[in-house]
Amino acid sequence: MGESVEEHLLASVRSTVFKESETLEGKLVKIEGYDFNQGINYSQLLNSMVSTGFQATNLGEAIAVVNNMLDWSLADENPTEDCSEEERSLTCRESVRCKVFLGFTSNMISSGVRETIRFLAEHHMVDVVVTTAGGIEEDLIKCLAPTYKGDFSLPGAQLRSKGLNRIGNLLVPNDNYCKFEDWIIPVFDQMLKEQSQENVSWTPSKVIARLGKEINNQSSYLYWAYKNNIPVYCPGLTDGSLGDMLYFHSFRNPGLIIDLVQDIRAMNGEAVHASPRKTGMIILGGGLPKHHICNANMMRNGADYAVYINTGQEFDGSDSGARPDEAVSWGKIRGSAMTVKVHCDATIAFPLLVAETFAARRMKFLEKS
Numbered sequence: 001m002g003e004s005v006e007e008h009l010l011a012s013v014r015s016t017v018f019k020e021s022e023t024l025e026g027k028l029v030k031i032e033g034y035d036f037n038q039g040i041n042y043s044q045l046l047n048s049m050v051s052t053g054f055q056a057t058n059l060g061e062a063i064a065v066v067n068n069m070l071d072w073s074l075a076d077e078n079p080t081e082d083c084s085e086e087e088r089s090l091t092c093r094e095s096v097r098c099k100v101f102l103g104f105t106s107n108m109i110s111s112g113v114r115e116t117i118r119f120l121a122e123h124h125m126v127d128v129v130v131t132t133a134g135g136i137e138e139d140l141i142k143c144l145a146p147t148y149k150g151d152f153s154l155p156g157a158q159l160r161s162k163g164l165n166r167i168g169n170l171l172v173p174n175d176n177y178c179k180f181e182d183w184i185i186p187v188f189d190q191m192l193k194e195q196s197q198e199n200v201s202w203t204p205s206k207v208i209a210r211l212g213k214e215i216n217n218q219s220s221y222l223y224w225a226y227k228n229n230i231p232v233y234c235p236g237l238t239d240g241s242l243g244d245m246l247y248f249h250s251f252r253n254p255g256l257i258i259d260l261v262q263d264i265r266a267m268n269g270e271a272v273h274a275s276p277r278k279t280g281m282i283i284l285g286g287g288l289p290k291h292h293i294c295n296a297n298m299m300r301n302g303a304d305y306a307v308y309i310n311t312g313q314e315f316d317g318s319d320s321g322a323r324p325d326e327a328v329s330w331g332k333i334r335g336s337a338m339t340v341k342v343h344c345d346a347t348i349a350f351p352l353l354v355a356e357t358f359a360a361r362r363m364k365f366l367e368k369s
Helices: 002-017 042-051 054-071 090-095 106-110 113-122 133-144 156-161 175-198 204-215 221-227 241-252 260-272 287-298 324-330 346-355 359-368
Strands: 099-104 128-131 164-167 170-173 279-284 303-310 333-343
Touching: 042 054, 042 346, 054 279, 054 303, 054 333, 054 346, 099 113, 099 260, 099 287, 106 113, 106 133, 106 346, 113 133, 113 221, 113 346, 128 133, 128 260, 128 287, 133 175, 133 204, 133 221, 133 241, 156 164, 170 175, 175 204, 175 241, 204 221, 204 260, 260 287, 279 287, 287 303, 287 324, 303 324, 303 346, 324 333, 346 359
Parallel strands: 099 128, 099 279, 279 303, 303 333
Antiparallel strands: 164 170
């Protein structure tokens, strides 16, 4: 009797522990990493990320989303009843590509990701850029003087006594900002002169384009954005060293006006007038660039593709940490969109993503241009 009860209990425990599984074979991707016995093939290594698990999978999915973004053309869609004869032609429809919005915070330009972003602007691989004031000034300053590798643990008081500014584990000598002031104040003087004598109306994006023109340096992403007519928007233009320079200039030579309202119309227009193109968002970090791009796309009932790369978490209610699905609730991303968030330092993830997307298609971009 006792043995029978024990056997029944054991069978019950076994059925609980070894509960029969639903079959996943053929339904989901099998987890499997890269086999280095095959030798080193970086493209295959990056392609293996999607089946590696954790944030490697998210990076692999981000690569897939961006490639879908770049593959799309209007030829993939059925012609609408009201489209013109020209819009019905296959050649025309194949030429209509996804409009790509790239956003990033200033630390990306402080870091070596600047060169990745410069590559994208140089080859006109993105259509609209949004960044912070630091994302503008750091690009220009690096044309005048370098940033150096330091350490996260360097004491702030000691650095201050030496005139060194720390950005994470990067060091920027204070002299760099003095060189920046010497370079930019005459540019502001000329802009004020053109405003007064030629009725030029300055907006943040027009100021940024002018600075890209004036720096005339091929290491600068702003130079290439100017050359390729890629608009760069920065609604927080005064929040950084650039704002400091505008502040000092307002005492030396007052009167320069920068109209923010013209730019919000232009930025929202980038999304509103994108149709019949789809729109895609690639956003590094959070804050102002992330929200500005998402909000503009709300004006067209949401973007069709979205890739976020940041380390922010959503549990404090910040927009910076919010996942794409939160933006869907606002109409900033379409419910049908392809989206992914990569929870990773963008200095690691973004160059790898570009390697297997934009850079791998460089020849196609050259043919298009």
